[in-house]
Structure formats: structure tokens, C-alpha cells
Amino acid sequence: MSRPRIAVPIGDPAGIGPEIAAKAAASEEVTDAAEYIVVGDKRIMERAVRIIGAENLKIHCVADPGKGDYRPGILNMIDLANLSPQEYEIGTVNGKCGRAAYEYIKTSVDLAMSGQVDAVATTPINKEALKAGNVNYIGHTEIFGALTGTQDPLTMFETRGLRVFFLTRHVSLREMLDLIKKDRIVDYVKRCTEALRQLGVKEGTMAVAGLNPHSGEHGLFGWEEEEEIVPAIEELKAEGYDVEGPVGADSVFHQAAEGKYNSVLSLYHDQGHIAAKTLDFHRTIAVTCGMPILRTSVDHGTAFDIAGTGKASEVSMIEAIKVAARYASNIYCP
Incomplete structure (x- = not known):
């Protein structure tokens, strides 16, 4: 039985997004629920894998999600190669991180709009970093609305x-x-x-x-x-x-x-x-509705205070992917 394919942009690189994306890739819950592909920078994800201590997790870069190797122990990703870890400090606001986060989101939306993935599950971004990076949107919902041509998308929370x-x-x-x-x-x-x-x-x-x-x-x-x-x-x-x-x-x-x-x-x-x-704080998932694609999200922030420590919980990320996979078959993707 085929599984829905979910794209996950890694969010603000200075936050916990890369870490929870890596932890989710190592989870059997995610492997069972979906074909999971990360959109980000390979160098950032290599560091995230080291931070969480998942040395056995293999990063597999592809240009086409259809070419992914969706087996346990493999983190499939699309590498935009747009930000070196040396260009920013973990846990701090940086305009380059805001710009990179936007580019990860845009690529993920493009994949969903073209039908190469079935849904997008997002990690946290930082509003100050977006502004510093000259990204003129206040948050995910506004970005997704603009990129999909949707006026005033609906936000729905789901938990238990x-x-x-x-x-x-x-x-x-x-x-x-x-x-x-x-x-x-x-x-x-x-x-x-x-x-x-x-x-x-x-x-x-x-x-x-x-x-x-x-x-x-x-x-x-x-x-x-x-x-x-x-x-x-x-x-x-x-x-x-x-x-x-x-x-x-x-x-x-x-x-x-x-x-x-x-x-x-x-x-x-x-x-x-x-x-x-x-x-249920950790399993409250945001679902953006009323668009031609499905987007789910963790509902917590970038957690700059613990970014880089490996302490961030992946529970919400896993739940966001599972909710996306559950609903994906009902969403029209052109």
C-alpha cells in the first residue's frame, strides 16, 4: 500500500526545525505513516543529525521526490545548498536564516502544487528573521496564501x-x-x-x-x-x-x-x-485549509533557547506528519 508523500521544509536554520526534522526521519511512526522528504540544506541537516546523535541516519539527496529511498534509517532530502552553517549562529535572529526558511517553504509549496508531494508539514520560522531577510510576510499562513494564490486561508487546530x-x-x-x-x-x-x-x-x-x-x-x-x-x-x-x-x-x-x-x-x-x-500541547497541530494544497504544522516556535542542544521534542513534528498523511488523500492537488 502506497503512503502519502510529505515535504518538510526545515524552517529557520537557527532554531530547532532541523533537529526535529531529523528526529522525525529516524522515527518508525513517520516511516509507517508517510514517505517523508526534507527540504533544506544538506550541511545544516548533517549538523542536526550530529546534534541529535543519530549517526546511523543516512542523508539521501535527490532532485526529484519520486527518486527518494523511503526506507527506515534514511533521511531523504532536497538540498537547496543556500546557507552554510558558518553564516549564522544557532539560537539567534539572522536575516539570512529568514530568507533561507522562505526558500525552503517556497520549494515545498512548488512540489505540492505540481503534485510531486501530497502535503507539506512545516517546522517553525521566526518572524523577526523573516523581516530581517526582507521577506514581507508575518508568518506561514500568509506565505502559503500568497504562494498558492489563496486569499485569507483558514487555520484549523486539531488535537485529540x-x-x-x-x-x-x-x-x-x-x-x-x-x-x-x-x-x-x-x-x-x-x-x-x-x-x-x-x-x-x-x-x-x-x-x-x-x-x-x-x-x-x-x-x-x-x-x-x-x-x-x-x-x-x-x-x-x-x-x-x-x-x-x-x-x-x-x-x-x-x-x-x-x-x-x-x-x-x-x-x-x-x-x-x-x-x-x-x-494536549505537544499534539496540537495547525492545519491550513481552503488552499489547493494541504499544509500542517507544529504549533510551537523556533525555541532558540534550546536550539543546538538536541533537547527539542519531536512529538509535535511526528504528529504534524501523521495528520498530513491522514488527510492528504482527501485534498485536491493539481
């Missing part, structure tokens, strides 16, 4: 059966309040429903989280529920969408994790992040 979408992401709380609008909620629920169908999730109810304490208590603690959220849900139900809410944010994520809802639309960044990461 809990799926969380986000109405707003990297904006301040003050700005977020201005984005809680009926039309935006209607649009997002429709798009999230379609994204779930694309992933193979076709049954169940989506819940919209409440914003204010007790979902506003009919205006006692805020007006957003009465004026924006409830009208949006009523309109969606009238159109046949299986959606409920607003459901109090203090209970909706627990209820979804228990199976009452197939997903939750979180209204702002930390509302959903806290819920998912508290449930």
Missing part, C-alpha cells in the same frame, strides 16, 4: 479529536472586536464547513464560541452576541447549515472534545489556542 477554526488571528484584542461582524461569521462558517468536507468530515455540528462572559447574557455583558453572532447563526441555519451558538467559551471546547460538535469557530487567537494547547 478537537478541531478549532479561527475567525480572527494575528490582531490585537481591540482590533478583533471590530471584526466580530455578522457577514464575516456567515462567510467563515460556510468556508469552514467546506474545508471540513474537503478533509473528509461531512457529518456533525459546528459550534460558534461566545465572545463575552456567558455569551453576553442577552446584552447584560456585551452586545456582540445579540447584534452580530446570533443573527449570523440564524441566517446560516435558514440556509441549511448545521451550526449552533453562541456557546459559552468556558464549555464549548470541552463539549467539542467530548464529541458533541465536530468543530468550534473560535472568535480570536488565544481563545482557541489556550483550549487546544491545554488539552
Whole structure:
């Protein structure tokens, strides 16, 4: 039985991305789940292999993912040869690392768009390094959106059966309040429903989280529920969408994790992040939906404080690859 082929860009070379990519390559869980190919610089990965003490892991460079040797003990990779380890210091922000990280991502996206891989599972990048490297995107989601021609991709978190979408992401709380609008909620629920169908999730109810304490208590603690959220849900139900809410944010994520809802639309960044990461920090995986390709990601940072020590956990990386492999067959790749 063929396994999905997953490309993994190594992220910011000064962070833990190369190390967790190497550890994942040495994992039987990954070997069983997917054909796994790293996109990066061979010199950086050779150092990462030494750092984690995996001397028996053989690096196999190919120009075509179809030529990979996908057996245990082999780290298949596409070598861009774009950054020498002597050009930067592990654990520090460097514009050359930001630029290299972008190039790894772009190559991985190109492979997915051309059908040479089935999905991309990303390692951490650093926003300051991107800026220093004149890469004018704030993060992965924006990069993937631009490279795939997708306007406003959807972010979904998945961990232990809990799926969380986000109405707003990297904006301040003050700005977020201005984005809680009926039309935006209607649009997002429709798009999230379609994204779930694309992933193979076709049954169940989506819940919209409440914003204010007790979902506003009919205006006692805020007006957003009465004026924006409830009208949006009523309109969606009238159109046949299986959606409920607003459901109090203090209970909706627990209820979804228990199976009452197939997903939750979180209204702002930390509302959903806290819920998912508290449930299982290491296995919370970000899935970028609504694009012509599938992207999953670890949901932790570059961890500059432990980069180069070999201490970084590969659990999230392995989970990101497994989630990508599980969903890959349902995603259309041109």
C-alpha cells in the first residue's frame, strides 16, 4: 500500500526545525505513516543529525521526490545548498536564516502544487528573521496564501479529536472586536464547513464560541452576541447549515472534545489556542485549509533557547506528519 508523500521544509536554520526534522526521519511512526522528504540544506541537516546523535541516519539527496529511498534509517532530502552553517549562529535572529526558511517553504509549496508531494508539514520560522531577510510576510499562513494564490486561508487546530477554526488571528484584542461582524461569521462558517468536507468530515455540528462572559447574557455583558453572532447563526441555519451558538467559551471546547460538535469557530487567537494547547500541547497541530494544497504544522516556535542542544521534542513534528498523511488523500492537488 502506497503512503502519502510529505515535504518538510526545515524552517529557520537557527532554531530547532532541523533537529526535529531529523528526529522525525529516524522515527518508525513517520516511516509507517508517510514517505517523508526534507527540504533544506544538506550541511545544516548533517549538523542536526550530529546534534541529535543519530549517526546511523543516512542523508539521501535527490532532485526529484519520486527518486527518494523511503526506507527506515534514511533521511531523504532536497538540498537547496543556500546557507552554510558558518553564516549564522544557532539560537539567534539572522536575516539570512529568514530568507533561507522562505526558500525552503517556497520549494515545498512548488512540489505540492505540481503534485510531486501530497502535503507539506512545516517546522517553525521566526518572524523577526523573516523581516530581517526582507521577506514581507508575518508568518506561514500568509506565505502559503500568497504562494498558492489563496486569499485569507483558514487555520484549523486539531488535537485529540478537537478541531478549532479561527475567525480572527494575528490582531490585537481591540482590533478583533471590530471584526466580530455578522457577514464575516456567515462567510467563515460556510468556508469552514467546506474545508471540513474537503478533509473528509461531512457529518456533525459546528459550534460558534461566545465572545463575552456567558455569551453576553442577552446584552447584560456585551452586545456582540445579540447584534452580530446570533443573527449570523440564524441566517446560516435558514440556509441549511448545521451550526449552533453562541456557546459559552468556558464549555464549548470541552463539549467539542467530548464529541458533541465536530468543530468550534473560535472568535480570536488565544481563545482557541489556550483550549487546544491545554488539552494536549505537544499534539496540537495547525492545519491550513481552503488552499489547493494541504499544509500542517507544529504549533510551537523556533525555541532558540534550546536550539543546538538536541533537547527539542519531536512529538509535535511526528504528529504534524501523521495528520498530513491522514488527510492528504482527501485534498485536491493539481
